Amino acid sequence: MQSAIILGGGMVGVGAALHLQRRGWWVTLIDRREPGRETSYGNAGMIQAEAVRPYPMPRDLASLLKIATGRTNDVRYSLSSLHLHIEPLLRYWWHSAPRRHREAIEAWARLIAYATAEHDILIREAHADNLIRRAGYRALFRDAASLDLSVKAAEEDQREFGVNYRVLSGSELARAEPILRDDLPGAIHWLDTWTVSDPGALVTAYAELFVRLGGRIVLGDAQSLRQTATGWSVDTDQGRIDAAHAVVTLGPWSPDLLYKFGYRIPLVRKRGYHMHYSGGASLDLPLVDKARGYAMGPMAKGIRITTGAELTGADALATPVQLASAEASARELIDLGKRVEPDPWFGTRPCTPDMLPVLGPAPRHPGLWMNFGHGHQGFTLGPATGRLLAEMMSGETPAVDPTPYRPERF
Structure with missing residues (x-):
């Protein structure tokens, strides 16, 4: 069974965790707080198909x-x-x-097209329609x-x-x-x-679904992420956790963590x-x-x-x-x-300066993945980009061409 650590418990991280889980991965979600307590908590509460x-x-x-x-x-x-x-x-x-904004629109709209459909699946499974x-x-x-x-x-x-x-x-x-x-x-x-009506509660409902389906959520320090002989490890309140893959879904804090691995994401x-x-x-x-x-x-x-x-x-x-x-x-x-x-x-x-999320494998570190930079629409796009990331990590043909979002563009 493939294993992954997801760093970040917002809508983007929880969406990625659920999509990996449904593909048979053993997934641990790690954050410094309970899921949905940061940026995903405080938004305007819209899943914006428009x-x-x-x-x-x-x-x-x-x-x-x-x-x-x-x-x-x-x-x-x-x-x-x-x-x-x-x-x-x-x-x-x-x-x-x-011209460049037009290119961004085309890549962005392809993600937005999946937003409500992916949320709808999770809303029903999480019994969050209320x-x-x-x-x-x-x-x-x-x-x-x-x-x-x-x-x-x-x-x-x-x-x-x-x-x-x-x-x-x-x-x-x-x-x-x-x-x-x-x-x-x-x-x-x-x-x-x-x-x-309560954005944080929706993230919590998705996280509870993840746990009901066998996932694990622990409190830990993302900055402790380090590469090991077999993959990646993070220090948590339950001790060191190891996995073959690590996914950075830390929103605005993502570049700070990735900096120590040599990545400069603006x-x-x-x-x-x-x-x-x-x-x-x-x-x-x-x-x-x-x-x-x-x-x-x-x-x-x-x-x-x-x-x-x-x-x-x-x-x-x-x-x-x-x-x-x-x-x-x-x-x-x-x-x-x-x-x-x-x-x-x-x-x-x-x-991000080009208005597109950073989504895909780290160019120089096998098993390290990125999924952040959604701008104003992380709450809207979390499940959609979580699906795309899980498809890439699982070797499936992605529903959307991931080229415009790949980290190496920076």
């Missing part, structure tokens, strides 16, 4: 000036930490040129011109990728979400996306914040406020606001500016009520 285009870096001067001068809430940065991001940001800018709603989300707009531009882009996505949507006028949006103010021009209702680390609110209005479906760069959706703990990207240091203290701006914008639309937690949660999205 997210067929990875986010490019703006290249027009007007957008760059807005970011540089702090006049947009989509992206903010810490001046004292900006030097840490210069190299990956320059690469990101280069890869965001139209966490899922298959009704989409609404992207709302504050001016008609922005809505019109986005409708044209949605039409193109429907023609090319088959995504489904419905355009809502201002009056239709007001009827669908009566708690919203009634002077908005409209929204796009993305119909194929599934929403999750990442744009995008921090995001969330906060829950209760005692106010109740949302029907999640809303994305396109003009103000945040999402809010109904969750088990109340309405969760999730922010855009903050470029800061990995160990930097939380800064309240982005969340405060998003909260103020949301209060212009609905009665949010009061904050549930005393302090905001924050985590980091691991974004």
